[in-house]
Amino acid sequence: MLEFNLFLIDYWYFSVPLFLSIILWFRSETRRGGNRVDCNQLTNLVNKESACLVDVRPKSEFDLGAIAGSVNIPFEELDNRNDELLKQQENPLVLICKMGRNAALAGEKLQKHGYKKTHVLQGGISTWQQEGLPLVKVK
Known part of the structure; x- marks a missing residue:
């Protein structure tokens, strides 16, 4: 560990740009597709601002269990x-997927189509389940 620290100090002109690049990359990834919201914020957005929940998981996964009131539009479609979603364009959209990655990519696509208020459920449906929140089965 000492050698690594000495390397970083001796070659600071390589270390500083590397760390800055990592920080900037991380920051851009966390903002991709819209603001991240947790489960409580999602509930508040639905109750107070009439947010539309868009689940971008495949239909087979959506049918096994989804957040009540969500609409399934698979990422590929x-x-x-x-x-x-045009009638919901003025309301916030909360995008949901299994872990959060596809929802962020979906948010980028929707922002290109003119949707301004996009949000991504942080951690996806997995976090929703871990917090013990209910899912409804779609038939």
Whole structure:
């Protein structure tokens, strides 16, 4: 460990740009697709601002259990089906996937189509389940 610290100090002109790049990359990844919201914030957005929940998981996963009131538009079909959300364009959209990655990518796509208020459920449906919150089975 001492050698590593000495290396960082001796070659600071390599170390500083590396750390700055890592910080900037991390910051851009965490903001991709919209603001991150936790489960409590999601509930507040739905109750107070009439947010629309868009689940971008495949239909097979959505049918096993979803957050009540969510609409399933699989990520692969989002470009073709984004017109289904036009009436919700002024309301916040909360994007949900299994872990949060596809929801962020979906948020980027929707922002390109003019949706300004996009949010991503941090940790996805997995976090929702870990917190013991209910899922409804879709038939």
